[in-house]
Amino acid sequence: MSRTVLAVGGHIGDMDLTAGPTLAKMVLDGDRAIILACTYGERGHPRLTPDEYRQQKIREGEQFAADIGAEFRVLDYSDGFLPDDDEAASQIADVIRAEKPDTIITHWTRSIHRDHERAAMITERARFLASLPLEHPLPKHGVSQFLHADNWEDADGFVPDLYVPIPDAAFERWRAAIQNQAFARGETYGFRYIDYYEALMTVKGCLVGQPRACGFVVGGGPKFEVAGV
Ligand SMILES: [Zn+2]
Numbered sequence: 001m002s003r004t005v006l007a008v009g010g011h012i013g014d015m016d017l018t019a020g021p022t023l024a025k026m027v028l029d030g031d032r033a034i035i036l037a038c039t040y041g042e043r044g045h046p047r048l049t050p051d052e053y054r055q056q057k058i059r060e061g062e063q064f065a066a067d068i069g070a071e072f073r074v075l076d077y078s079d080g081f082l083p084d085d086d087e088a089a090s091q092i093a094d095v096i097r098a099e100k101p102d103t104i105i106t107h108w109t110r111s112i113h114r115d116h117e118r119a120a121m122i123t124e125r126a127r128f129l130a131s132l133p134l135e136h137p138l139p140k141h142g143v144s145q146f147l148h149a150d151n152w153e154d155a156d157g158f159v160p161d162l163y164v165p166i167p168d169a170a171f172e173r174w175r176a177a178i179q180n181q182a183f184a185r186g187e188t189y190g191f192r193y194i195d196y197y198e199a200l201m202t203v204k205g206c207l208v209g210q211p212r213a214c215g216f217v218v219g220g221g222p223k224f225e226v227a228g229v
Contacts, residue, residue: 002030002031002032003026003031003032003102003103004031004032004033004034004099004100004101004102004103005022005023005026005031005032005033005034005101005102005103005104005105006034006036006095006096006099006101006103006104006105006143007019007023007033007034007035007036007104007105007106007149008036008037008038008092008104008105008106008107008119008123008126009035009036009037009038009106009107009116009119010037010038010039010041010082010107010113010115010116010118010119011037011038011039011040011041011044011057011079011113011115012037012039012040012041012057012058012060012061012074013037013041013057013060013061013064013181013183013184014037014041014107014116014119014151015035015036015037015105015106015149016035016061016064016065016177016178016181016184017151017178017184017193017197018107018149018150018151018197018214019035019105019149019214020064020068020174020177020178021166021170021171021174021197021201021212021214022105022149022164022166022170022214022216023035023068023070023105024068024069024166024170024171024173024174024177025164025166025167025170027068027069027070028069028167028169028170028173032071033068033069033070033071034070034071034072034073034095034099034101035061035064035065035070035071035072035073036073036074036075036092036095037061037073037074037075038074038075038077038082038088038092038115038118038119038122039074039075039077039078039079039080039081039082039115040053040054040057040058040074040077040078040079041053041057041079041183042054042057042078042079043078043079043080044057044079044183044188044189045182045183045188046188046189050079056182058074060180060181060182061074063177063180064177064178064180064181067173067176067177067180068173068174068177069173073095075088075091075092079115080114080115081115082114082115082118082119082122083118084118084121084122085122086125086129088118088122089122089123089125089126089129090126090129091126092122092123092126093125093126093127093129093130094130094138095126096126096127096130096141096143097130097136097138097139097140097141098138100141101141101143102143102144102145103143103144103145103146103147104123104127104143104145104146104147105147105148105149105216106119106120106123106124106146106147106148106149107119107120107148107149107151107154108120108148108149108150108151108154108155108156108157108158108217109121109148109219110154110156110157110158111151111153111154111156112153112154113153113154116151116153116154120148124146124219127143127146130142130143131143145218146218146219147162147216147217147218147219148216148217148218148219149214149216150200150204150214150215150216152196152200158217159217160204160215160216160217161216161217161218162215162216162217162218163204163207163208163210163213163214163215163216164213164214164216165205165208165210165211165212165213166201166205166210166211166212166213166214168211171201171212175194175198178193178194178197179194200214201213201214
C-alpha cells in the first residue's frame, strides 16, 4: 500500500540533502513525498540580499521537489528566527491533518543551527497536536513513524538505528536534482555538501552490506530496553 512521507526542515534545502535520497526512493516505490521547509533559508548567501536569495531558494526548493517527484511547501518564517511555539507547530499540525503522513522525517534534536533544533522540536509538537481531538475542521491524525535525518550540522549525539538502502535509480535521481541548488554546489560558503552526503551514503551502505544507505534515528518517544531480553 502506498505511503505518505512528510519531511520537515529548518531551511529550504535541508531535507533535500538529508532525506532527499530516501524520498526519491519512496517516490520510485510509488509513495507520496512532501518537503516542508519552516524558513526560507534566505540569509545563507554571502553576496545576494535576503530578498534576492529568498526568491532563488523558493525556486530551488520547488525545482528539487519536482525533479524527485515530491511536493514542496514553505512556512513564512525568517531564516534564523524560527520560533518554538504552538503557532508554528500548529501550521505543521495542519499539514499533518490534511495530508495524513505515515512517516515524518525531520532534523536531529541537537544542532549548530537553532532553526534546525526548533524545527525538530515543533515537528514533534505538531505530531502531538495533530493527534489530539481538537475543535478543528480536519480530523485528527496519528503519525506512526517519526525519524531524525543524518546531517553534518546536527551531528551531536546522532547515532543511527535505522538504515534505508538507496538503490542506484533513487541515488541518480537525487544527485541530478540536488545539483540545481547553489548552496549544495558549494557556491555560498564552500562546504562540499554533495561530496559529503554521497560519501556518507557509501559509508552507511558499507555498514549494512549495500552500495548506499541513509541512517536515521527512530524518534518520537522514549525508547527502552528490557533487561535480559
Ligand atoms: Zn539548514
